Amino acid sequence: MSLTTTGKLTDAARADGVGTAAFNVITLEHAEAVIIAAERAGSPVVVAISENAVKFRRGRLGPLAAACRALAEEATVPVALHLDHVESVDLLVAAEGTGISSVMFDASRLAYAENVAATADAVAWAHERGITLEAELGEVGGKPGHPALDAHAPGARTDPDEAAAYVRATGVDALAVAVGSSHAMLDRTATLDHDLIARLRAAVDVPLVLHGSSGVPDDELRRAVAAGMTKINVGTALNIAYTGTLRERLTATPDKADPRPALTLAREATAQAIGELLRVITAKG
Template sequence: MPLTTTGELVAAARAGGHGVAAFNVITLEHAEAVAAGAEAAGAPAVLQVSENAVRFHGGRLAPLAAAAAAVARASSAQLSLHLDHVVSADLLRSAHGLGFSSVMFDASKQSYADNVKTTAEAVRWAHEHAMWIEAELGKVGGKEGEAPLDAHAPGVRTDPAEAVAYVTDTGVDALAVAVGSSHAMTERTAALDHDLIARLRAAIAVPLVLHGSSGVPDGELRRAVAAGMVKINVGTALNTAFTAAVRGHLDAHPDVVDPRKYLAVGRDAMAGTVRRFLGVVGG
């Protein structure tokens, strides 16, 4: 079916009192797995392409975007295309016309004042081009190139009063907040601050986004959605499933040289992971 927009999916999830999961896409197999998992779950989903994934593909956004968009359009599930964790203003602007309806502009490493200024500029551009835009306030650790960050260290979590000012001054459509999760976790041991989630939900008008959801147990995710989280980002869990399945297949079949044999196994594993997360956060 035609691509839907991330804004529509998030608004529908929020109105329905449930979440919508967004999955990071690195390869064509990732995109196919998201579509297959969403179809199996009977649920919508967001396909996300991060700046890191673009860098992996030689800095070229268009080929991966075209592949992901084609997979989404061929699917019977409601799917949107989102550009994730963008630091480069040039990359942000290159998304226009490639099927992306939304972008997460990440100025969270900057000082608060610079974060506001840079994000407000990105918001103006995005809204002029009919794109929904997400930003981050607080410190969700585990990003590529960063030292490990204690998700419970003082000053890491998002402050509700600061979030109110940030949303007002930037005009963002959604806010990724630091509430106890971390990127790139391979074990599901994160403990979220559900009271903080509820206070953030009460304080600001825009939907809340949870990054680093791969490391959050199912029960914690359900509570987070009930407390006010709407867009739930998942990346590492797909890669963990893919790698384990491929490694297991190659260990069991050491003579295999046709990549289709083990890529299919990895793709199926990712599709199963997508289906499970959609069942956890969906309505």
């Protein structure tokens, strides 16, 4: 139990025909909510820290990673730590020795040849240290600081033939693909291209990763896993539950100064949202 690697979780999920859920955390309460929900469900889980979360934490990965590692080591279910959407090589290097077993190196904004070169270098560095590396091909829209991108725009989707060549050229261990989802969606209205997912699954022999999953309805998530998606990344859904509950509690108690009652409710609301997603993502069949 306790701290494990993302690779072990995705390998087991693929063998069982289910998904592995990865939840992006920003605060300690986020991370606690992930562990609470995973333990209630008896499900393994990935705790993810994004480059934007590190920026919020004043550019320091260590404190939040150490807290997540401590939670993972005490958990009663397998928990892996993942570093998400890394564009900074310095941050990639900072992952060493933190308990983080996988990194998503995001060079998707670069031209194809530059993406391949940068990602191959990142793969070589990671593999020397026993870290698995995920990359992105195509472009999943909605990233902070990036121009808005229509998930259905020409060129946004990942091409299966190009994906196969990309995996061969870079040696990546997992591939994030653009199949109709978008980051930071506040409503669950995304429609995925399940035929494309199946063709991508047939084209590459590494786990496929779905980013922007907060905007994907339950049935679409189930179909995506059945079609070949293995790792399902969720972030915004946690923030909707967490921030919404905080807002309600603080508005209702303007005369209170102690933040703990509000944070307790926010943590529990987040854990419940995570639990619902775990049931969808990790269900067999």
